[in-house]
Amino acid sequence: MSVPKSQETSKPLLGQFKTSSSPLACCVLTGRGLGAVAVIGLKGAAADSVLLRCFQPTSSVAFAAGQIRFGKWVGDDLSELAPESVVVTPLSAESFEIHCHGGAAAIERIVSDLQALGVQHLESVFDFGGQSRLIAEANQALMHCTTARTAAVAMDQQRGAMLNWCLDAARRIRDQSDSFAVVQKQAGQILSRKLIGEVLNRPFRIALCGPPNVGKSSLLNRIVGYERSIIFDQAGTTRDVLSAATVIDGWPVEVMDTAGIRENADAIEREGIDRALSVASRADLVLLVDQPCGDKDSDRSDLDSKIESMQDRGMIILRVLNKSDQLQIADPSLTSRYDFVVSALQGDGLDQLVSGLVSTLNNIQPDQGSPVPIVSRQIEHLRDIMTAESKVECEQVLFRLMND
Numbered sequence: 001m002s003v004p005k006s007q008e009t010s011k012p013l014l015g016q017f018k019t020s021s022s023p024l025a026c027c028v029l030t031g032r033g034l035g036a037v038a039v040i041g042l043k044g045a046a047a048d049s050v051l052l053r054c055f056q057p058t059s060s061v062a063f064a065a066g067q068i069r070f071g072k073w074v075g076d077d078l079s080e081l082a083p084e085s086v087v088v089t090p091l092s093a094e095s096f097e098i099h100c101h102g103g104a105a106a107i108e109r110i111v112s113d114l115q116a117l118g119v120q121h122l123e124s125v126f127d128f129g130g131q132s133r134l135i136a137e138a139n140q141a142l143m144h145c146t147t148a149r150t151a152a153v154a155m156d157q158q159r160g161a162m163l164n165w166c167l168d169a170a171r172r173i174r175d176q177s178d179s180f181a182v183v184q185k186q187a188g189q190i191l192s193r194k195l196i197g198e199v200l201n202r203p204f205r206i207a208l209c210g211p212p213n214v215g216k217s218s219l220l221n222r223i224v225g226y227e228r229s230i231i232f233d234q235a236g237t238t239r240d241v242l243s244a245a246t247v248i249d250g251w252p253v254e255v256m257d258t259a260g261i262r263e264n265a266d267a268i269e270r271e272g273i274d275r276a277l278s279v280a281s282r283a284d285l286v287l288l289v290d291q292p293c294g295d296k297d298s299d300r301s302d303l304d305s306k307i308e309s310m311q312d313r314g315m316i317i318l319r320v321l322n323k324s325d326q327l328q329i330a331d332p333s334l335t336s337r338y339d340f341v342v343s344a345l346q347g348d349g350l351d352q353l354v355s356g357l358v359s360t361l362n363n364i365q366p367d368q369g370s371p372v373p374i375v376s377r378q379i380e381h382l383r384d385i386m387t388a389e390s391k392v393e394c395e396q397v398l399f400r401l402m403n404d
């Protein structure tokens with residue numbers, strides 16, 4: 001009698017694993033459409049027999065944990081669909097990974113075949129895996145990171161930066177080596193890194209705002225390096241919000257060009273101005289652009305106060321004087337009012353402007369290994385820790401932050 005290969009390599013055969021009555025479930029473990037290969041987890045009682053109704057392995061060797069089994073996904077519906085090449089990795093009798101093409105069509109076909117056989121599709125990796133919710137959230141965030149900088153922050157959380165802080169804080173409260181007020185203070189410090197957590201899921205938003213014709217669109221083109229915005233020597237050229245995606249020093253950034261803001265605008269222009277102000281209010285950083293001898297001072301101060309009122313919400317404002325080539329003589333009383341003096345036309349001062357953006361971004365970057373809140377659930381729990389009125393309440397919220 002021939003010995004199955006899996007026994008030769010001393011891998012346990014799946015039948016040797018203890019079985020349970022856990023419900024059948026599947027979950028897409030990788031980001032949809034983000035990679036060439038996708039991994040779908042399948043687990044639960046009789047997962048192996050469900051799998052074998054859809055999957056035809058190229059060899060008939062019995063499943064064993066840790067194998068890499070190549071084969072075809074044929075589905076259970078005897079449809080005319082062409083078989084899909086997949087690799088299956090058995091983890092135990094009740095747990096498998098199905099590696100397929102990363103495109104949405106392949107993923108959806110496999111998930112719907114499994115659903116047709118009574119397998120529950122779970123959207124949340126946490127619900128599927130049962131690990132600390134913090135690690136599952138970090139895994140999800142990591143899937144959506146588009147640059148090495150943001151991935152490094154997500155990986156710190158995946159390696160347990162936030163989880164270890166929670167465990168340590170709970171221990172310190174319990175053995176009274178720290179009062180809960182110390183933990184509350186630390187929660188506040190972690191909350192101050194909220195923006196960096198948001199930038200894992202969306203780009204850092206920079207809005208170019210200012211009066212008409214000062215060179216906002218010209219600056220956008222200079223910053224992103226290609227002609228995204230139309231520029232023209234006439235006020236009101238940009239009527240709507242235009243945005244361009246770029247990467248600055250490894251950070252994903254969206255630069256938004258807005259309509260020139262002025263008081264005496266017609267109805268159409270007014271609409272553009274309202275949108276400009278709304279974009280500015282959602283930006284992380286506003287480049288407030290001006291030019292020498294621009295609009296009347298009253299118009300400027302009105303715009304300044306509108307934008308400054310937004311600064312209360314934590315937005316960063318940098319003032320840029322454009323068209324430095326039109327300054328007859330360097331006038332310190334004028335230029336000292338600005339963070340940067342540039343010429344979008346001739347390129348002067350642009351290196352300093354981009355360096356200023358880089359240092360702003362680097363200022364929000366946390367030290368390696370620091371806990372960072374990456375989803376609103378974590379932010380809410382951290383706020384609850386800060387307002388907790390007793391040690392017991394503080395400890396309870398810490399556990400909710402880890403597991404809820």
Ligand SMILES: Nc1nc2c(ncn2[C@@H]2O[C@H](COP(=O)(O)OP(=O)(O)OP(=O)(O)O)[C@@H](O)[C@H]2O)c(=O)[nH]1
Pocket residue numbers: 211212213214215216217218219230231232233234235236237238239258259260261322323324325326342343344345346
């Ligand atoms: N001399 C000089 N002209 C510039 C400079 N930057 C832009 N311009 C010119 O200023 C005019 C307006 O430029 P835009 O970039 O369209 O200005 P804008 O602020 O986007 O204007 P709106 O969209 O109408 O609000 C164009 O003729 C540009 O070529 C500069 O640094 N120096």
Ligand SMILES: [Mg+2]
Pocket residue numbers: 216217218229230231237238257258259260
């Ligand atoms: Mg413009």
